[in-house]
Structures are given as structure tokens and as C-alpha cells.
Amino acid sequence: MDYDTYGSNAVELAIDLANADRDDPDWVRVFLDAHDEWFTDGTALELRPAEAGAVAQTSSLVRDVAEADSEPEVMARLNALLALASPKPYATDHDGELHLHYARPDAGVVEQLTTTVAMGLSQVVVQHGWQRLGVCSAEGCGHVYVDTSRNASRRYCSNTCASRSTVAAYRARQRT
Ligand SMILES: [Zn+2]
Ligand SMILES: [Zn+2]
Secondary structure, three states: EEEEEHHHHHHHHHHHOOOOOOOOOHHHHHHHHHHHHOOOOOOOOOOOHHHHHHHHHHHHHHHHHHHOOOOHHHHHHHHHHHOOEEEEEEEOOOOOOOOEEHHHHHHOOHHHHHHHHHHHHHHHHHOOHHEEEEOOOOOOOOOOEEEOOOOOOOOOOOOOHHHHHHHHHHHHHHOO
């Protein structure tokens, strides 16, 4: 599938956010540290509790979009996420390749994150269809994914889950 590089990276940021392990009380900080290349140099990553709550809300909204199973439902949930975004796009070649950034470079980390995630996710949905987002079919996984396969046939979040499920199905057939 042939979508623009930044858009496709931004949707991966969204997927990572939805799949973040929220059992760790410090998960927001862990997530921001692991993805700090997404934020303008000098952006403070320390968050007040209310800001950490806003990141959790964005994470839940991304998951809601991926879990929706009709176009109207995806649209409504996507629009709830977009309502939190403050896009101020600009072109940049900071990494040597001309591309768009969606958020103000001087915005706080929550605004940069929410805006980038909302815009990245929306682009994939409007350009490639709402069915491109889904929840892993492997038992006990629950991760969301974006399907970039040519024929939109993906059912698992990762190769690990795909092969685990193939083995489980094989064993189940052996038993019967
Ligand atoms: Zn960039
Ligand atoms: Zn999985």
C-alpha cells in the first residue's frame, strides 16, 4: 500500500499509543520517552496529571476508532478524536525529506501528540477506507493494528500473533 511516509508513520504512532501498556502507572512518560523523535526539539515531556489524563483519552479514542465496525461508527469516533486536535500544518525537511508536520512546532507535547495522531489516523481512514484499522484476532491479544497489505486481508497485529494462531488452529484440528 502506497501512502505518504509521514502519514503512515503518524498512524503507527497512533497504533503504538492505543497499544501502550497502561498498567504501568508511569506509562505516559514511558511512551513519550520512547517516541520523543515525534516532538520538536526542546518540548518538555513532564506532564501534569491532567495532561497525562488527556494522553490516556487520546489513546482510548484511537482504540475506539479501530474497534468500530461500520463506517458511521468510525466517522463518529474519528470526529471525536479530531475535535481534540489543533492542526497547524507546515512543510519541513528537517530529516532531509520534504514532508508535512500537523501540529504547531511550539505547542505542548499533548497538543503535538494528539494532533499528529488524529491527523495521521484520519488520513489513512479517508484515503484507504475505515476497514484498514482493526483489532488482532489472536486469542488474548487485543492489540489494534493498521492494515497496509495490498488486499486488506490482515487479521493480526504482528507476525508473532499470526503464527501463534496458526499453530493453535493446527493443534485444535489435530485434537478433533
Ligand atoms: Zn518530521
Ligand atoms: Zn496480536
